[in-house]
């Protein structure tokens with residue numbers, strides 16, 4: 001894998017020739033009028049898997065997400081001695097077992113796996129070796145490793161504080177109180193909390209640093225722990241306390257992934273059409289739910305009722321000034337929509353996404369610029385000035401959400417070719433099929 005700078009050719013550099021794995025993003029030839037059934041939430045599926053591995057009995061996950069990130073999580077748990085078995089209707093049965101060491105965990109590029117599994121590995125009966133994709137080695141990790149050491153777990157790394165590293169499971173973890181800087185990722189906190197009920201003293205995590213991003217994801221962690229009968233105190237800001245206890249088995253229906261709804265809802269706006277997503281939860285801890293507000297601010301009519309969510313285009317796409325600190329997964333698709341808007345936009349609060357699958361601010365800057373859009377990177381986001389866009393090859397940097405952003409642009413810009421479309425399998429292997437299907441459901445068309 002090339003270095004960060006090689007990953008990101010300077011804005012304005014010529015596009016490379018087409019290569020294997022390219023996808024010609026389809027242009028829309030009319031307003032869509034589609035019903036889109038979304039796959040399950042990555043974040044909920046992976047939390048339920050970890051909790052189920054700690055439980056006393058077999059758990060059932062109904063409609064879990066099947067994607068690279070959840071298969072990596074299932075693979076990690078299997079390597080540690082947990083049964084994760086397919087049942088005929090697409091559910092997963094999770095059978096906890098004694099946590100085994102002397103094994104390897106492949107994190108791929110999954111933040112959930114690299115931040116949630118090491119605390120669990122501390123409970124295994126031997127060393128657990130972690131590694132992942134080349135870019136995963138650059139993702140921030142040090143606060144988790146430092147916290148594990150402070151809680152009594154042996155960790156060997158090469159002093160860079162990231163992958164690859166080995167967690168020396170000793171069959172038990174003392175636990176206790178730890179202070180970390182979680183400003184680079186909420187997952188540092190979530191990972192510690194998800195295994196802490198099995199630590200002798202539980203855990204108290206204090207955050208000390210700039211604001212924690214993606215706070216709804218920590219609320220999701222707290223809520224899923226409580227669903228499993230674990231006592232969590234989150235009354236004090238920046239502090240979370242998990243009491244030691246048993247973890248109850250789960251029987252849960254996984255909500256649809258609302259962050260992964262963004263590109264489909266964006267398509268309603270871009271094509272001047274309508275998209276309905278059945279099963280949109282009335283209440284959720286998913287940060288992606290904020291996409292409803294974003295498309296509303298950008299001019300859509302948004303209705304949430306018991307049948308689901310319906311987004312209908314108004315006239316045009318309005319520029320926005322939006323803070324995505326709590327919902328930063330939305331940034332690539334919102335940036336694409338902003339590039340097609342009638343006026344300029346500012347996206348704020350997402351400095352930390354330079355440490356996501358790729359440096360997303362740099363990647364979006366480079367690729368939007370390549371198509372002719374005006375883009376500036378700010379200290380904590382992007383300033384986007386729409387201009388007429390041209391055809392071009394859109395690089396994706398192993399980032400599923402770059403594929404999704406490119407698809408939105410391609411609706412309005414004929415000739416957008418998406419590099420390495422397969423990378424979308426991180427959270428949505430069926431993305432191009434769902435996209436094509438949505439495009440066939442046009443106003444007046446036979447689906």
Ligand SMILES: O=C(O)C1=C[C@@H](OP(=O)(O)O)[C@@H](O)[C@H](O)C1
Pocket residue numbers: 042043044111112184185186187190213214217328329
């Ligand atoms: O806990 C989780 O499942 C996630 C938390 C967020 O991470 P950051 O806090 O690093 O943004 C989010 O962006 C990521 O996609 C999933």
Ligand SMILES: C=C(OP(=O)(O)O)C(=O)O
Pocket residue numbers: 109110111112329356357401427
């Ligand atoms: C940041 C993301 O993923 P991860 O869980 O790998 O951090 C994402 O899905 O946008």
